[in-house]
Structures are given as structure tokens and as C-alpha cells.
Amino acid sequence: MELIVIGLNHKTASIEVRERLAFSEDGLEKAIHQVQSLPSLKENMIVSTCNRVEIYGAARNEDQAAYELKQFLSRFHGLPLKEFESHLYLLTSEEAVRHIFRVASSLDSMVVGEPQILGQIKSAYQLSVESKTSGLILHRLLHRAFHVAKRVRTETTIGNSPVSVSSVAVELGKKIFETLEQKTVLLIGAGEMCELAAQHLMAGGVNKILVTNRTYERAVALADQFKGEAVPFEEMNAGLKRADIVISATDSPHYLIRYDQILRVIKDRRQKPIFFIDIADPRDIEPKVGDIENAYLYNLDDLQKVANDNIKDREKEAQKAEALVQEEVVRFVGWYRSLEVTPTITALRKKFEEIRKGELQKTLSLHPDLTEKERRSLEAMTSAIVNKILHPPLSLLKRKDEEAVTDLYVDSLRALFGIQEEIEEEGKEGLKSNEIS
Amino acid sequence: MQFPIPEMNILFFKFSSFFYFLGTLTYLAYILFLKESLSKVAITIVTIGFASHTLAFLTRLVEAGHTPVTNLHESLSFFAWMIIGVFLIANLKYKIKVLGSLLTTVALILMIFAYTLPKDILPLAPVLRSFWHPFHVVFAFLGNAVLTLTFCCGIMYLMQENQLKAKKMGAIAKRLPSLKVLDDLNYQSLTFGFPLLTLGIITGAIWAEYAWGRYWGWDPKETWSLITWFLYAALLHQRLTVGWRGRKAAIMAVVGFLAALFTFLGVNLILPGLHSYSKW
Numbered sequence: 001m002e003l004i005v006i007g008l009n010h011k012t013a014s015i016e017v018r019e020r021l022a023f024s025e026d027g028l029e030k031a032i033h034q035v036q037s038l039p040s041l042k043e044n045m046i047v048s049t050c051n052r053v054e055i056y057g058a059a060r061n062e063d064q065a066a067y068e069l070k071q072f073l074s075r076f077h078g079l080p081l082k083e084f085e086s087h088l089y090l091l092t093s094e095e096a097v098r099h100i101f102r103v104a105s106s107l108d109s110m111v112v113g114e115p116q117i118l119g120q121i122k123s124a125y126q127l128s129v130e131s132k133t134s135g136l137i138l139h140r141l142l143h144r145a146f147h148v149a150k151r152v153r154t155e156t157t158i159g160n161s162p163v164s165v166s167s168v169a170v171e172l173g174k175k176i177f178e179t180l181e182q183k184t185v186l187l188i189g190a191g192e193m194c195e196l197a198a199q200h201l202m203a204g205g206v207n208k209i210l211v212t213n214r215t216y217e218r219a220v221a222l223a224d225q226f227k228g229e230a231v232p233f234e235e236m237n238a239g240l241k242r243a244d245i246v247i248s249a250t251d252s253p254h255y256l257i258r259y260d261q262i263l264r265v266i267k268d269r270r271q272k273p274i275f276f277i278d279i280a281d282p283r284d285i286e287p288k289v290g291d292i293e294n295a296y297l298y299n300l301d302d303l304q305k306v307a308n309d310n311i312k313d314r315e316k317e318a319q320k321a322e323a324l325v326q327e328e329v330v331r332f333v334g335w336y337r338s339l340e341v342t343p344t345i346t347a348l349r350k351k352f353e354e355i356r357k358g359e360l361q362k363t364l365s366l367h368p369d370l371t372e373k374e375r376r377s378l379e380a381m382t383s384a385i386v387n388k389i390l391h392p393p394l395s396l397l398k399r400k401d402e403e404a405v406t407d408l409y410v411d412s413l414r415a416l417f418g419i420q421e422e423i424e425e426e427g428k429e430g431l432k433s434n435e436i437s
Numbered sequence: 438m439q440f441p442i443p444e445m446n447i448l449f450f451k452f453s454s455f456f457y458f459l460g461t462l463t464y465l466a467y468i469l470f471l472k473e474s475l476s477k478v479a480i481t482i483v484t485i486g487f488a489s490h491t492l493a494f495l496t497r498l499v500e501a502g503h504t505p506v507t508n509l510h511e512s513l514s515f516f517a518w519m520i521i522g523v524f525l526i527a528n529l530k531y532k533i534k535v536l537g538s539l540l541t542t543v544a545l546i547l548m549i550f551a552y553t554l555p556k557d558i559l560p561l562a563p564v565l566r567s568f569w570h571p572f573h574v575v576f577a578f579l580g581n582a583v584l585t586l587t588f589c590c591g592i593m594y595l596m597q598e599n600q601l602k603a604k605k606m607g608a609i610a611k612r613l614p615s616l617k618v619l620d621d622l623n624y625q626s627l628t629f630g631f632p633l634l635t636l637g638i639i640t641g642a643i644w645a646e647y648a649w650g651r652y653w654g655w656d657p658k659e660t661w662s663l664i665t666w667f668l669y670a671a672l673l674h675q676r677l678t679v680g681w682r683g684r685k686a687a688i689m690a691v692v693g694f695l696a697a698l699f700t701f702l703g704v705n706l707i708l709p710g711l712h713s714y715s716k717w
Binding site for chain 2: 157161176271309
């Protein structure tokens, strides 16, 4: 059985192409069963997010499976194959393992280190479990992928520092205030930027939003969206006094907030700190405000610079993560190879033979006065016993049909008779010799 | 009274010094690699060291028959013990790992100095045979230990504020806690440290009356401890009335500590007087 993945992602296809091949929630349920009924597939799982569409499968014949999957995608989405075939990638066995491990660890994401992908993979796996389209191989593969993702998360700092302007702003806010809960935000202006900023801060824990705008009605409209409060533009100072975080995004050509003004505001707040974020261009807040004690002023460029520094750190950590993934890939492939029947049969035979020889030796040494004929008789008897015991299980294993069941038997036999390690070592050796050749 | 092992208190002292050393290294490793597990290990190591240090103190107390804070060795060791104790208590509420590394380093340095000094238990000098001696020393040292914590918070606050004003969110900013936590701890420790310092000065004056026949004599130690007291009183007052917080409070914590440091060590080592250790 071969592991196979076919699909496209943000690196190989534009959003238009990805959109046309994506699956809706209902579509997914239908699709997963349709894929399962393809003759060459034994197991399958579909991952469909805004950045990737991938089908993972365990197939009897990888070329046949690739063909069938491409045909399926074309049929299901009503799209001629030549319109998307060039965007598809096809990975098998070890490469497929590395791919899922990297994807789950967010190494293949647009923003390396992002946390959503793991949840998305888990949902995709969950659906395959509920639809009974995943079996031994995908179970083991996905559980291992989750383990790898966890290792990457804990052993590297790949997800730690914020890399988007808004998450940087939230982190900075926490460095000043410890928590954004119970904090008040004043939005100056009422456009899209203000709205976005408010959303991010609320996601970070802020619960009180004040809005002020030259046009009072626009302030009210935005405030209502967040169950906040509108402040008349003339009363901005009162709003400033109440605010812990101030976001300014108006198209005013002059400074709206000035040094002396804030000196007084901070004094009136008994020196409680204020975090200013100036998104406007030209700037709304006089830069000197940043020099005031307990006032912290960042504009978009400042936030972007911090984000860029963090992105560089992430890239360094990503290298560590890749090494970790490689380690896990080798380990997984070792297990996978061990599923092949022949090494198991050989190892089982070898183990029984060792036991037989050992016991025979012990008994023979206790009776040194046996004749040659008697020795041969004992030899024959022990061999016959071993052969009779092994015959039914081995002939079952050698049957080529019911392959998923065979894999289960092989796995169990290895565990029950303790021949796991020998086979895995042999499997790993096999992998390494493949690499060299 | 003698224990079965002679000089058992020195044994415990060495044991705890070793553990403070390990703790300092572990905290250093944590700061470099930011692995959570390292900080947990560090706390455990420091706690073991503290337990041993407590035993050192108790066994010395029993062996000597009096509170062992009579010479520089004992004072430095006792102060280190208080600093670690203060840290462990603060750590229950404010888990600031960098604080751990700062304070364990301070304690380690104190232990190293104490180690090099004569460790024999000598009979108690007459002036020290007073009920007020242990009280004065405990209050003064405890107050200073807590204010050392305030000092560390001040330093960390100034570093973190500097990073934020410079618009950097690099390695330093990541390892330091938020300004709010540092300011809160600065204030909270001040509310404990200041009364203790006050009690230290008062019990000192009472003991002075008993030992030297007057409550206050403007001995360099007495003078400088009063200066220190005024600095911290000003800080507390400004915090409560004008709402001094953040940077100004941090700077004052540093200034106050420097005065306390001079009061504790500088006076003893440099200036002659009744408190002088320069006779040891």
C-alpha cells in the first residue's frame, strides 16, 4: 500500500484556481465517500482550506490512484483537467509523509508558525474517521503528524512572536498593560482601518470602545457595531482621559493630538499609561508625544518593523523545525516499511527457530547418553511442533487479498511476539540504502 | 550545644551555596533558551537551597546559643537567606523568571563573600547581648531584602520601558514582564519594605538606648539609615498622593536602594563608628 497526496496550495495556484477546487462543508462529506469508492484507494482524507486543497490517500497503486483522483477532481468541480492539472503536486510515500508533517506543523503555511492549520487538519481527520474512510495507515500517519506539530510548537519558538501588524499591536499592549481586559480603547476616525483595529483589540480582550469623529453620526455608527460609546469630537480630551489605548486613523492633514495636550491628559490620569497607535497618513499624532513619560506612540512603520524582525526570527526557527520533521519522517517510514509481510514472516520464523534450538540444546545437554537416532527424533519433533504452530498464521499472512486486515495482523504479530524492533531496524536500513542509491 | 557532626551549620551553608550556584546557572540557561521547564527546575533547586540555608541558620543558632547575626559572615549569609525567602514569597503571586535570576545571583554573590570570611562562632560581645538585637537585625535586614526586590523591579522597569520607547520587541523585551506587573510589584513590595525598615530603625533606637545610653547619636549608620528612610518615605508619599508611577517610581527605587546599600555595607566598611565591622 502506498501513501499518496495530491493537491494544490497557495504556492502552486492563485486564489481563483484554489477557490474553484475548494470543497464546501457539505461538498466534503459527499466527496470523501466518492473518493473512497474509487477502485485504487483504500483510505482517504480531504483537506480544504482557503490556502490549500489536498487529498491524502492510501492506495494499492500510486499511478492508478493519481489518475483516478485527478479525474475525480475534474468531475466533482466540473472543471476540465487541463485548467488545473499544472497547479497540482503529487507526492508519494516518504515525500507524502514529510508533506503532511510539515503542513500540520505550519511550515507550509503562508505565515509560517500560524496556529490555525493544525485545527483544520484535525477537522479533516475527524471527518475521515466519522465517514470511516481512514484506516490503519492514515490513523497512524495523522496521529504522528499531530505529535510532530506539538513537538515543533514546544521545541521551537516558531509560533511565539507576532508577525502581523495587528498582533504586534496586541502584544505591545500586553507588554504595557499585562492584559487588555478591562481596558478602554478610543478610536479617532471611523473608517475601515479603525474597524479592523477595534476587532483585533476586542479579540485580544478589550471590552470598552469609544469612538470619536468630526461627523458625530459616523462615530455613533461605528460605536454601535462594537456596543461602544460615541464621543463628540469637541470632547476628545475627555475621551483621551478615559482611554488606555488610542487608535487614530483620520485623513486630517494636521496633527489632531499634540504634546502639551497629552502632557495634561496623562497628568489628569495620574500617570496611568496610554498606548497610541497612529495609523493615519499624514500622521494624526505629534511624534513628540512619544517622548512623554508613560505615553507610548507607534505608527504603522514602527509596528511593521517589529513584525519584520519577528518574521526573521521565525525563519531561523523554521530551520530547526525542518530538522525535527526529518527525524520524525525517518521514524515513521521505519514503522511503515515494517508493515510489509515478508520481513515479519522471516522475523517470526527466526524467533521460533531460536527458541526451538535453544530448548533442544538444553534438553540434549541434560541427556548426554542419547543415541544418534534419539537425537534426530527430538530434532524432528521440535521442528514439527514449530511448523504446525506457525502454519495457519503464516498462510493467512501470505494471502494477498484483504490487505488492510493483513496490515492489522502484521502489526499485531509484531507486537505480540516482540519482533517489532528487529523489523523496524531492518526497515530503517532499507530506507537509508534507498537514499544512498 | 553541639550537634553530632561538628560545625553542622557550615555544612548546610556550603550545601545551600552550591544549590544557589546551580539555581543561578539554571536561571541563566532559562534566560538564554526560554524553555519553561528550566524555570520550573530552577525554582525547585532554589527552594532546596533555601531549605538547607534555613537549617544552616537554625543549627548555628543552636550551636551558638544566640541569634547568629553578629559578624560580617553571619550578616551576609542571613541577608542572602532573606533575599531568597522574599523571592520565593513574591514568586507565589508574581512569577517573574528574570527576577529569579537576578535575586539568586545577588544571593550567590553574598554567599561567596560570606564564605571567604571567618566562620567561627565567637562568644557574644556584651553590647550584643540584648533582647532587641535580634529584632533590630531581623526587621532591618528583612526590610532591606524586600527593598532589594523593589530595586530589581525598578531596574527591570527601566529596561523594559527603554525597549518600548525605542520601539523594539526583541530578546530583552520578550524576557521581561509587562510594565504593569513590574510597577505593581514595585508598589506592593514598597508597602511591605517601608514599614519593616521603619521598625528596623525604631528597634535600633531602643537597643541603642539600652547599649549606649541614648536613642539617637547621629552615628554614620544611624544617619544614613535615616537618609534611606526619607527617600523611601518620599517615594511612598508621591505614589499615594500625586500618582507617581512607572519611570519615576522605578528611578526612586534604584536611588533608595543605593542609599540602603551604602547604609548596610558602605558605612561598615568605609566609615568608622559604633556599627563598624572594620574591626573584624
